[in-house]
Amino acid sequence: MxxxxxxxxxxxxxxxxxxxxxxxxxxxxxxxxxxxxxxxxxxxxxxxxxxxxxxxxxxxxxxxxxxxxxxxxxxxxxxxxxxxxxxxxxxxxxxxxxxxxxxYANLRPAVMVECMASASSLKEEVVAGVDMMVVRELTGGIYFGEKKRFQDENGRDAAIDTLLYNEDEVERIARKAFEIARKRNNKLVSVDKANVLESSRLWRSVMERVAKEYPDVELSHMLVDSCAMQLVRAPKQFDVIVTENMFGDILSDEAAMLTGSIxxxxxxxxxxxxxxxxxxxxxxxxxxxxxxxxxxxxxxxxxxxxxxxxxxxxxxxxxxxxxxxxxxxxxxxxxxxxxxxxxxxxxxxxxxxxxxxxxx
The missing domain is CATH 3.40.718.10 (Isopropylmalate Dehydrogenase)
Structure with a gap:
């Protein structure tokens, strides 16, 4: 049947x-x-x-x-x-x-087909062999937080977008990323802005906690600005990247263009x-x-x-x-x-x- x-x-x-x-x-x-x-x-x-x-x-x-x-x-x-x-x-x-x-989990593979290396805007030797997966948290963060337009105390137009995550939201995307890393090369880079954002400090602490359940996967952390730079400097260092919603939106498009065409x-x-x-x-x-x-x-x-x-x-x-x-x-x-x-x-x-x- x-x-x-x-x-x-x-x-x-x-x-x-x-x-x-x-x-x-x-x-x-x-x-x-x-x-x-x-x-x-x-x-x-x-x-x-x-x-x-x-x-x-x-x-x-x-x-x-x-x-x-x-x-x-x-x-x-x-x-x-x-x-x-x-x-x-x-x-x-x-x-x-x-x-x-x-x-809640967006998977964006960026794979360079060998014959397409010349189509990338980067040098062929930089992008040849690129094969990475960006795992983006998709239903939390600043895109779904409270949004407000108002006038401040001086009568100027102002706006607020709230970046909110709870530990359960971070934990489930962390597990998804660790499982994907296990099926690939056991390397996971978690991207945040923990030097500035409290939400990123929560993100990093939950990633560290979940990592104890995946001792076979090598976890490292990278700040989002550094990751953006490294993606164009040495993209082959990445296997699986996991990050929050807005950072993932931006970085996955950057990773996509390494391959020559979105x-x-x-x-x-x-x-x-x-x-x-x-x-x-x-x-x-x-x-x-x-x-x-x-x-x-x-x-x-x-x-x-x-x-x-x-x-x-x-x-x-x-x-x-x-x-x-x-x-x-x-x-x-x-x-x-x-x-x-x-x-x-x-x-x-x-x-x-x-x-x-x-x-x-």
Whole structure:
């Protein structure tokens, strides 16, 4: 009897629907190879939901996501909604679904495919061999703390954003990071700003306490400004990095660009259960939406992460990753990563090359 999996599909905005469509083509090949069935339920999130439902996160979308085995997301946002009040911004929907589903751990792999080293803005000898995982706490910190606009005692406009963590929030992301480090090279760097921030001092003390349960993992600490510098100076020193929400937001994008294109990188947002949300790191890129030139690789690799972390189809995930690398090794490129732009392939053509490699 064929195994069945329920996948919530949130195409989103901009290029999101285009790249999600290509990822599903790849998943259908996997379904045939693995003799499984993927049942897709589509729902709106972000700008498209604001336009159609009057909210960036409709209740119907949450229900679809909660009843799924995994969630595949395209991208949200765009200048069309930039002037909206905060409760009607696409990003509010993304933050909301992360919170509602308990997706507290964001995994951002940054892997340099050997043939792509020349695409990085750094020297090839600096980035060749980079293979790291950034683990970002996703539902606490300054993004979710109290926010307030007011006038101070001198009548000037002022604002407050509160950075709040409790020990349980830090402990659960610490355990997730230690477990991931165990599956890699047993090296974990915890990034904070403990020389200035009380929240970082709490973070560091909890990391030290949890580390006693993982004596096989080498834990070190690094201040966030130093980490930002080391990522461009000597990135190969890192294996797994764990950090709080805002620092992780910034550092994971920096790590992504080491590999040459943010359009190639996947991410996973995980809860304590099997449910996860999988999305490309790149944004909605409204300037190229509908032109058929978006790079689908990040979304296809996000689908591979979904197979690995939510559906326990590790072998299939590996085959997708190998197929992507095989295509890149053949010199096939979309415009964002092509040195010869005239020879670049489009979204659909790149996907077909990956499918052909997957079927071999």
């Amino acid at each position: 064929s195994r069945e999996y329920k996948i919530a599909v949130l195409p989103g905005d901009g290029v999101g629907p285009e790249v999600v469509e290509q990822a599903i083509k790849v998943l259908e090949v996997v379904a045939e190879q693995e003799q499984v069935t993927f049942n897709y339920s589509y729902a709106r999130l972000g700008g498209s939901a604001i336009d159609e439902d009057g909210t960036p996160l409709p209740e119907a979308t949450l229900e679809v996501a909660k009843n799924a085995d995994a969630v595949l997301l395209g991208a949200v946002g765009g200048p069309k909604w930039d002037q909206n009040p905060s409760h009607l911004r696409p990003e509010t929907g993304l933050l909301g679904i992360r919170k509602a589903l308990g997706l 359009g190639m990188l996947a991410s996973a947002s995980l809860s304590d259960g099997h449910l996860g949300l999988y999305e490309p790191v790149h944004g909605s890129a409204p300037d190229i939406a509908g032109k058929g030139v978006a790079n689908p690789i990040a979304t296809i690799l996000s689908a591979a992460l979904m197979l690995r972390y939510s559906l326990n189809l590790d072998a299939a995930a590996g085959r997708i990753e190998n197929a992507v690398e095989s295509v890149l090794n053949q010199g096939i490129r979309t415009g964002d990563i092509a040195e010869d732009k005239a020879a670049a392939v489009g979204t659909v053509e790149m996907t077909q090359h990956i499918i052909n490699a997957l079927k071999k």
